[in-house]
Amino acid sequence: MNIRHRFLLIFILASSGTSFAQSSPQSQIDPEKRQLINRLFVVMGIKDNAEAMKGKIFALMSSSKSQEQKEVIDRVSKKFDSQKIVDAYIPIYDRHYSKDDLKGLISYYESPLGRKVVKESPAIAQEGLMAGAEMGREVGKEVEAELAAEKSAQDAAGKPN
Numbered sequence: 001m002n003i004r005h006r007f008l009l010i011f012i013l014a015s016s017g018t019s020f021a022q023s024s025p026q027s028q029i030d031p032e033k034r035q036l037i038n039r040l041f042v043v044m045g046i047k048d049n050a051e052a053m054k055g056k057i058f059a060l061m062s063s064s065k066s067q068e069q070k071e072v073i074d075r076v077s078k079k080f081d082s083q084k085i086v087d088a089y090i091p092i093y094d095r096h097y098s099k100d101d102l103k104g105l106i107s108y109y110e111s112p113l114g115r116k117v118v119k120e121s122p123a124i125a126q127e128g129l130m131a132g133a134e135m136g137r138e139v140g141k142e143v144e145a146e147l148a149a150e151k152s153a154q155d156a157a158g159k160p161n
Helices: 003-015 031-044 046-062 067-079 082-096 099-110 112-157
Strands: none
Touching: 031 046, 031 082, 031 099, 031 112, 046 067, 046 082, 046 112, 099 112
16 A cells, blocks of 8 residues: 555545544443443434445445455454444543533434434545545655656656656
8 A cells, every 4th residue: 555545545534533542441430421422323223334434434435445454454454343443432422511512412312313414424524534535646746747747857867766
């Protein structure tokens, strides 16, 4: 996988909203608050969206790649556990939202507008992912062209690479 593809992979994963850092153990979270967070995740469709985005991200990454690169991407995809990603958000939500905040969010996501947000979010995320991927491709092409021009200039001047 060349540097452009690695950069694109990092960019896509970072822009997809996944977070792998956990700075507070889940065992320290108030059980009632944990239950509210899990309920919020259900009404928001977090796990389903994480699984759907995982598939879309890795499918996008696999397109137009060599067989070796596709195998690496396939293996990485199989090691991604959507539930672990969802679980990583529990302490984050614990830090940022009170019980009352969580109750309000649950009420919102159970409302007609909240259900529409949940329904439309995957399509919006996919469109954003595609836009980010296109920007990544454009930047990659620009950098490759700059590097090629610099190399040509060095070769013309007789300087070693």
